[in-house]
Amino acid sequence: MSENRNTLSKQFLQFLPDNAVLTHNEDLHPYECDGLSAYRQVPLVVVIPETIEHIVRIVNICRKTNTPIVCRGAGTSVSGGALPLENGVLLSLAKFNRILNIDPVNRLACVQPGVRNLAISQATQSYGLYYAPDPSSQIACSIGGNVAENAGGVHCLKYGLTVHNILQLKIVTIEGELLTLGGSGLDGPGYDLLALLTGSEGMLGIIVEIVVKLLPVPECASVVLAAFDEIEHAGNAVTEIIASGIIPAGLEMMDRHATRAAEEYVHAGYPDNAAAILLCELDGIKEEVSAQISQVKDILLKHRAVQTRIAKDEVERQLLWAGRKGAFPAVVRLAPDYYCMDGTIPRRKLAFVLNRISELSEEYQLAIANVFHAGDGNLHPLILYDANKPGELHRSEELGGKILELCLEVGGTITGEHGVGVEKLNQMCVQFDTLELSQFHAIKHAFDPDELLNPGKAVPSLHRCAELGAMHVHEGKLPFPDIERF
Amino acid sequence: MNPIINNDDTVQLQELTQNAYAKKIPLRIFGSDTKSFYGNKIQGHPLCLVNHVGIVDYEPAELVLTARAGTKLREIEALLHSAGQMLAFEPPYFGEEATWGGTVACGFSGPRRPYAGALRDSILGVRMINGKGEQLRFGGKVIKNVAGYDASRLMAGALGTLGILLDISVKVIPRPQLEMTLVLEQTPEEAITYMNTLAGGPVPLSAAAYVDGQVLIRLSGTQAAVQAAAVKISGQEHEPSSSFWQQLKEHSHPFFSTETPLWRLSLLPGSPMLKIPGDWMLDWGGAQRWLKTNEPANLIRDAVQAAGGHATLFRQGELKDQQMKDGENTPVFHPLSKPLASVHEKLKTAFDPEYILNRNQLYT
Ligand SMILES: Cc1cc2nc3c(=O)[nH]c(=O)nc-3n(C[C@H](O)[C@H](O)[C@H](O)COP(=O)(O)OP(=O)(O)OC[C@H]3O[C@@H](n4cnc5c(N)ncnc54)[C@H](O)[C@@H]3O)c2cc1C
Numbered sequence: 001m002s003e004n005r006n007t008l009s010k011q012f013l014q015f016l017p018d019n020a021v022l023t024h025n026e027d028l029h030p031y032e033c034d035g036l037s038a039y040r041q042v043p044l045v046v047v048i049p050e051t052i053e054h055i056v057r058i059v060n061i062c063r064k065t066n067t068p069i070v071c072r073g074a075g076t077s078v079s080g081g082a083l084p085l086e087n088g089v090l091l092s093l094a095k096f097n098r099i100l101n102i103d104p105v106n107r108l109a110c111v112q113p114g115v116r117n118l119a120i121s122q123a124t125q126s127y128g129l130y131y132a133p134d135p136s137s138q139i140a141c142s143i144g145g146n147v148a149e150n151a152g153g154v155h156c157l158k159y160g161l162t163v164h165n166i167l168q169l170k171i172v173t174i175e176g177e178l179l180t181l182g183g184s185g186l187d188g189p190g191y192d193l194l195a196l197l198t199g200s201e202g203m204l205g206i207i208v209e210i211v212v213k214l215l216p217v218p219e220c221a222s223v224v225l226a227a228f229d230e231i232e233h234a235g236n237a238v239t240e241i242i243a244s245g246i247i248p249a250g251l252e253m254m255d256r257h258a259t260r261a262a263e264e265y266v267h268a269g270y271p272d273n274a275a276a277i278l279l280c281e282l283d284g285i286k287e288e289v290s291a292q293i294s295q296v297k298d299i300l301l302k303h304r305a306v307q308t309r310i311a312k313d314e315v316e317r318q319l320l321w322a323g324r325k326g327a328f329p330a331v332v333r334l335a336p337d338y339y340c341m342d343g344t345i346p347r348r349k350l351a352f353v354l355n356r357i358s359e360l361s362e363e364y365q366l367a368i369a370n371v372f373h374a375g376d377g378n379l380h381p382l383i384l385y386d387a388n389k390p391g392e393l394h395r396s397e398e399l400g401g402k403i404l405e406l407c408l409e410v411g412g413t414i415t416g417e418h419g420v421g422v423e424k425l426n427q428m429c430v431q432f433d434t435l436e437l438s439q440f441h442a443i444k445h446a447f448d449p450d451e452l453l454n455p456g457k458a459v460p461s462l463h464r465c466a467e468l469g470a471m472h473v474h475e476g477k478l479p480f481p482d483i484e485r486f
Numbered sequence: 487m488n489p490i491i492n493n494d495d496t497v498q499l500q501e502l503t504q505n506a507y508a509k510k511i512p513l514r515i516f517g518s519d520t521k522s523f524y525g526n527k528i529q530g531h532p533l534c535l536v537n538h539v540g541i542v543d544y545e546p547a548e549l550v551l552t553a554r555a556g557t558k559l560r561e562i563e564a565l566l567h568s569a570g571q572m573l574a575f576e577p578p579y580f581g582e583e584a585t586w587g588g589t590v591a592c593g594f595s596g597p598r599r600p601y602a603g604a605l606r607d608s609i610l611g612v613r614m615i616n617g618k619g620e621q622l623r624f625g626g627k628v629i630k631n632v633a634g635y636d637a638s639r640l641m642a643g644a645l646g647t648l649g650i651l652l653d654i655s656v657k658v659i660p661r662p663q664l665e666m667t668l669v670l671e672q673t674p675e676e677a678i679t680y681m682n683t684l685a686g687g688p689v690p691l692s693a694a695a696y697v698d699g700q701v702l703i704r705l706s707g708t709q710a711a712v713q714a715a716a717v718k719i720s721g722q723e724h725e726p727s728s729s730f731w732q733q734l735k736e737h738s739h740p741f742f743s744t745e746t747p748l749w750r751l752s753l754l755p756g757s758p759m760l761k762i763p764g765d766w767m768l769d770w771g772g773a774q775r776w777l778k779t780n781e782p783a784n785l786i787r788d789a790v791q792a793a794g795g796h797a798t799l800f801r802q803g804e805l806k807d808q809q810m811k812d813g814e815n816t817p818v819f820h821p822l823s824k825p826l827a828s829v830h831e832k833l834k835t836a837f838d839p840e841y842i843l844n845r846n847q848l849y850t
Contacts, residue, residue, distance in 0.1 A: 105682050105756040129686065150632045161630065163639070164607050177825040184794030185752040185773040186599065189820040190830055190849065191648070192606055195639035199632045219688035243547035245570055245660035285688060287710035344628040346548050376629040416630035424633075431633050435620045439837070443635050446832035459634060 005044050008089070011061050012047055016054060020095075022046035031090050034075040034082040035137075038339070038393060039422055043070070043084030050095045052170075052178060052208050059206070060176045062089055068452050071202040073114060073145030076137045078340050079421025081149065081201050081457055091206065093144050099123050100209070107214045108167055113144025113207045117151075120212060129214035132159035135417070136325055144207045150199030152417035154250040154324070157375040158283075161417070163198040165213045171197060171205035174448045179205070196443070201419050202454040204447040218283035221249065222293050223317045226305035227274035231255060234276040235350035237303035238374045241280065242347065244299060246292050250281040251375030255354070258327050258369040258382075265330035268323030271307055278305075278374065279324055281317075327371040328382070335367070335384035339396045343407030344416035347377045356406055357381055364399040366392070378416035379407070405430060420458045428458075429465035437462060490561050492540035494554070496621065496652055502533060503650060503842075504619030512845045515646040517556055517588040520581025523801055524592060525645050525847040526818050533650065535587050542653050543627065546571060550610060550627050552655040555587025562586055566658055574602040574659045578735045587651045593643025596735040597693035597704070600685070600755070600770045606642035608656040614641065614649035617838025627655045646844045648837040662706035664713075665692065667730060668721030670701050674759050674766065677701040681771040682756045689715050693731055696768040697741055702730055734769060741767050744778055747803040749786055751775040753795035760789050776800075783816045796820035819848060 005023055012021045022028055023045055033040045044067070049055050062069050068088035075082050084090045096112035099120065103109070104127040109120055117138040121130040134153035135141055141151065147169065152161045159165070168182040182194035197204055228234040234253055241248065254262065254270075259277050263270040270277055278300070282292045293310060300308050311317035332338050345353050354370060357379075361368040372380040381403055385396040404414040404427045414420070414427040428437070440459040444451065506513050514530035516522065535556040543552040546569040553562055559579055566572050576596030577589050590612075595604045611625025625631055625638035641651060672680060677696035684691055684703065692706035702724060705712045716723075724730060733739035742748065751760070755772035764779025779786065783799065790797040799818045822830060830849055834841065 103756075104686060106754045107682075107686055127686075150636070152630055156630070160603065160607065163636070164603060173825070173829075175825070179823075179826055179829065183752050183796055184754045186604065186755075186770060187643075187752050189796040189798075190822055190826065191644055191833060192593075192640055192642060193829065193833075195606060195636050195642075199636055204635075216685075216687050216689075239547050242549060247660065284707070285690060285711040285714055287714045288690075288708045291708060291710050344630045346545070346550075346628060348545065348547060373630075378630045411626070412628050413626050413631040413633050415633050416628070417632060419632055420634070428633060432623075436622050436624065436634070439616065439620075439622055439637065440634050442836035443637065443833065446829065446836040 004087070008061070008065065008067060009045050012045070012058065015057055016047060016049065020048040020050070022048070031072065031075070031084060031092070034072070034080060035078040036080040036083070036421065036423055038387070039080045039083050041084050041086055043090035044087055046090045046092060048092045048095055052172065055091070055172050055206055055208060056176045056178065058089070058091060059172055059174060062452060063174055063176065063450070066450065066452070068455050069206070070454050071144075071148070071206055073142030073148070074116070074140050076141045077145065077149065077419065077421060078342075079415070079419045079423040081419050081421040081454070083422055085455070093142065096144070096208065102127065104129060108211050109214055110209065110211050111143055113147070113210060114142050117141050117143055117146055124214050125217070128217050130217050131212050132165050132215050133162050136328060143210055143212065147198055147207050147210055148200065148202050149419045150417065152373070152376075152378065154252060154373065157251055157373070158247045158249045159215065163195055166194065166198065166210055167213055168211035169194055169197055169207055170209035171207050173205050174450070174452055178208070182211070199419070201421065201458040203444055203458055204453065206453070218249070220286045220289050221281060221283035221317065222289050223279055223281040223311045223320050224293055224297055224300070225270070225309045225311075225320055226278045226280070226300040227271040227307040228276045228278070228304065229274065229306055231276045231354050232351040233304045234278050235354065237278060237300050237305065238350060239347050240299050240303065241296055242375065244295065246282070246296065248280050248296070248375060249283040250279065251373070252279045252324050253277070253370070253372055253374035254324065254327055255370040257367065258331055258371040261330040261334055261369065262323040262327040265333065266323045266326045268319050270323055274306070279320060324371070331369045331371065331382050331384070336386045336388065337384070337393070339383040339385065339400055340418070341379065341381045341383070341400050341403050342415045342418040343404050343412055344376070344378045345407050345410050345412035347374075349410040349412075350374065350377065353379065353406060353410060357403055360399060360402055364395055366396055366399055373416075376416070377412065401427060422457055425460040425464065426468055428460050429468050434462060434465070437465065490539070490541055490557065490565070493537055494540070495535075495538035495556070499533070499535070499538060499650060499652070500615055500619055500621055503615050503617075506531065506842050507617060507619050507840055510840050510842065512842050515650055515844055517585030518581060518583035520579065520584045521588055521592050524818075526850060527815065528844055528847045530845065535585065535650070538652065541565065543655070549629075549658050550655060551658050552627060552653055553586045554653050555585060555651045557586045559584040559586055559589050567661070570661050571658045572661045573656065574608050575599060575605040576735060577605060578737070580736065586654060590642055590651055590654050591644065591646045597695060597731050597769055600773055601692050602659065606639045608658070609639050609642055609654065610657055611655040612638040612641050612651055613653040614651050616649050617840060617843050621652070622649070625655065629657060645847045647834060647848050648843070650843065662692070662708070664709045665704060665706045665727045666712050666716055667702055667704045667724040667727040668716065668719055669724045670721040671699055672696070672701045673699070674768065677768065678756060678758070678772045684719070685755070685771050689719070694771040695734055697739070704731060741765065741776070741778075745803045746778040746780060747799060748801040749777040749779065750798040750800040751777055751790050751795055753790065753793055757793050757795070760793060762786055762789050787820060791820075817850070822849065
């Protein structure tokens with residue numbers, strides 16, 4: 001192992017400075033996990049390149065020595081996507097942190113992958129433009145990581161996910177080729193590889209440059225808070241707001257647990273006895289927003305909101321959102337560890353699923369707080385546990401699995417925006433059958449035949465699924481018994 | 487409105503494909519053939535989708551619709567219309583009988599595209615048959631979904647070369663309360679600046695085009711929003727608002743009635759006018775430009791590529807291309823760089839190892 005480490009690092013040091021090739025244990029430890037800290041692994045070597053040329057050379061060395069590569073942006077993934085491999089190189093994009101060009105006329109910015117999400121909107125603000133997808137982690141996460149995960153955010157209901165807000169990507173393939181995907185306008189020639197790469201979790205190529213789309217900052221934004229005595233009422237209000245023909249800029253829900261925690265943490269003025277609160281934001285032209293906000297308020301009251309409050313100014317609006325954005329850290333304070341789920345369901349099943357989750361919480365004797373993107377049906381149940389208590393981690397993982405299967409049962413998906421990573425591999429065996437998984441592997445092989453880019457993540461091996469017994473086995477026989485099971 | 491017929495033809499389609507795979511018979515996949523003018527000319531055993539029809543799922547409150555590939559686009563749009571909704575991407579038909587599958591396979595989007603997203607942006611999931619005759623489901627019926635590679639959006643615009651689309655689920659949007667179109671006399675250069683300036687500000691823009699010395703701007707939204715914006719923008723109201731956009735979208739505008747080859751150029755919206763002789767029409771706020779010209783393909787493609795874009799030979803017309811040998815056709819799609827072409831080939835092989843699905847229609 002250490003021999004391997006030495007020969008590799010020697011090759012990297014031929015073109016990288018000393019501080020860009022890390023091999024000592026104390027230097028490697030900060031990279032041992034991403035935001036899913038239950039999984040940890042120290043990599044063989046960490047490299048921190050500064051140019052595309054560096055990346056090409058690193059890739060060439062890794063390909064020739066059959067060394068796997070895991071990319072890392074800011075390491076905020078909550079599915080273990082950036083978890084290193086014991087025998088692999090961890091490639092950090094931290095030094096790719098420059099905004100290369102802002103083009104206000106064409107409303108786009110060309111950025112390096114290590115640029116933080118929020119930094120883009122900050123840099124373009126003076127042009128009256130911004131980058132719409134706003135994950136809660138936006139002060140920390142990188143745009144490259146956003147593309148790799150197809151990240152979403154509070155405003156994605158109206159403005160779309162990462163895939164809807166990027167125009168072009170440059171990637172380095174495992175062959176060491178630099179490819180441009182997408183066009184300079186609104187599309188590129190050939191297959192839509194831009195869409196395919198988005199959300200591919202670092203498995204198909206290394207993203208080295210991104211052209212993002214910028215939108216004009218809305219003239220005005222307004223938010224209404226509503227409190228409900230029953231989650232069911234809040235769920236129905238969400239359905240009706242959408243059905244009424246309004247697309248809010250954001251429509252977020254928090255349950256009692258999360259509301260209380262957020263209130264104690266941020267003092268946003270949330271009611272402390274509500275079973276659920278909704279935050280509904282509308283933006284656009286003044287005339288439109290003021291008409292729609294009263295329409296929304298009527299719908300909320302019709303669905304028995306016990307309290308509604310329209311932020312009277314920007315300060316109050318920011319405060320109401322601060323509570324929502326601080327909900328994760330607030331809830332996390334309540335327990336030594338937490339486990340964040342990410343299923344998406346059809347909106348009309350919200351109330352049913354939330355009730356079922358609270359039953360599961362009781363069954364497993366683990367508290368669950370719910371803070372989520374209600375408008376697009378993307379749930380984020382936070383399971384609270386204590387890893388030091390024997391069996392709790394295992395129980396919380398099992399409970400998490402149950403919740404995801406529940407999402408599938410009602411016609412949803414196991415991950416809306418956090419990605420599969422290492423975390424949801426088993427549930428992938430439930431969501432997809434053997435043929436579909438094989439097609440995913442074939443896509444992977446079209447880009448990376450030797451499986452050197454982030455191997456073992458995102459798509460489970462057929463072998464794993466077979467062992468799990470979750471495969472759709474017909475008459476006790478696997479389809480295509482002649483295909484190698486890896 | 488007549489009720490939409492329901493018929494699931496999956497079993498037959500799958501059998502046909504499995505047979506073709508086993509015997510290596512190339513297939514030509516089609517619906518109503520309204521868009522057969524598009525793409526490289528191909529040969530193959532016909533595989534018709536028009537009997538695979540029906541709405542599989544539509545819940546207006548979910549903003550999601552799933553329909554079988556052979557369903558008529560007009561039936562889908564009428565259904566959405568009756569619920570106060572619409573497709574965000576304003577698809578061109580190019581013929582009354584246009585089907586849902588053909589629409590997605592061609593991946594065309596109408597004038598609303600820059601402001602409401604392309605066809606591929608609306609796609610949530612597909613059920614399809616690959617070139618081995620395997621039935622596969624990717625994506626789903628929910629707005630957010632990152633489980634597995636995004637194979638469903640990959641199908642948009644792939645011209646059936648990666649799979650036979652069975653059912654396609656899309657996100658739909660509420661129909662705006664009001665639409666209004668304003669017209670102004672401008673030069674093309676002025677129009678490019680104007681369209682892009684508007685797009686950079688808080689205006690409820692839903693289309694912007696230039697033709698024959700006029701720029702046309704469409705506003706969509708609530709009554710309040712459209713009227714407030716119209717006051718701020720100069721220009722004559724063009725009535726009815728829909729007529730011009732309908733003609734532009736369907737190529738029934740007089741600009742398109744010609745035998746001259748028609749090129750579609752995809753460029754940065756703010757790109758200056760390219761110096762290629764011919765007649766121009768600008769759509770998508772300048773990002774999609776139509777060019778009628780007899781100039782040779784390589785001249786056009788070089789100029790467009792130098793500006794960072796790509797050029798598609800949308801309609802051949804009476805093209806006489808001196809660059810090509812006898813019996814050869816000008817490639818319809820912009821040639822790809824070598825490494826990019828290699829990825830295309832490998833991806834094609836991953837879905838269709840025997841190259842039986844619309845062989846050569848996209849790239850040869
Ligand atoms: C408190 C908190 C809140 C969050 N809220 C949200 C939210 O609202 N919405 C949401 O979508 N996510 C959210 N996340 C998850 C996370 O922030 C996103 O997934 C984010 O996109 C990850 O970006 P990153 O730079 O940290 O990527 P990393 O964690 O470093 O990497 C993530 C994945 O991307 C790959 N990758 C990174 N960079 C590249 C590259 N240049 N080329 C190829 N592959 C690459 C990695 O290999 C890995 O598989 C949250 C996380 C936390 C901790």
